[in-house]
Amino acid sequence: MSKLRNFLRGPAGKLLAVVVISIGLFVLYLNGRSLLGESQVASNSRDRIFIDAESGKAFEHRLQIGDTYPIESPYTHKKTGYPAELCYWTKDGQRKHDPTPVLLNQYKGKKGPTFCPDCGRLVVPMNPIGQSAPPTEADYKKNKKGDADDREDSE
Template sequence: MGFGRGSSAQPRGRVVLAISSVIGMALGIWSVAHYLGPSPAVAASTRGQYMCAETGKPFTLTITPGMTLPVRSPHSGKNTGYPAEFCYWTSDGNIRKEPVAVLLNSYLGKPGPTFCPDCARLVRARNPQPVPGHPPPTRQEYKHFEEE
């Protein structure tokens, strides 16, 4: 009896050990997946580029349903964040490799059109994608056009 009990206890111990290592592996996989977070494609679709009106600095924000403007800016710590438009141009009329984030005057309650602080070209709401050879007017060109 005593001998039989001893021999059956040993495999049972191994089973317990095997189960705990499986749980350990599962927890390890879960924590890695948790750490990595959502895939880059998912992250890109829920994050937007914003501008802080107080500091003029850009930041990215995860968009959630029911979000209202202005959003909280990490730069000012206040609700001074507005969606950024992008300027795709250089001052000499070529397309930039990296677009510049621009804050529109209309969000700030300022009158008149918005010009890019980098190239001084017109930036509109939902600024269109760049078409080679057709840059938007600069501040100077725009004034000239209005005067005619």
């Protein structure tokens, strides 16, 4: 036991202590970095894209406790900001990186499904980023009609 104490008091022991403390600090540093990274992601997810229903312009807004929809738009300074759905598709059915923010018809008080003003494809609430492109307005109407024609379980 006294041998160990002597060792720790000696130069080799001090070196060992320094190494152990360094490793400890490095681990703390890594943990801190990953924690920081996570909180960064979390704060990004609170930044949502909204659309001003009057001007049709998109803007970013950080959600806060107590926010109710619609939120105040920086363009009209009125409560005309609605959460945007993001469309990641192009007209020819390719994925794109910069999504188009789309205002859903339901927020405009319009009936019927919403189609992206950019690519003309179907946009739904909580728009999923699916594997294949959503139907265009023409396809959607065609399919709707097809569904009605060969619907078997109704009646």
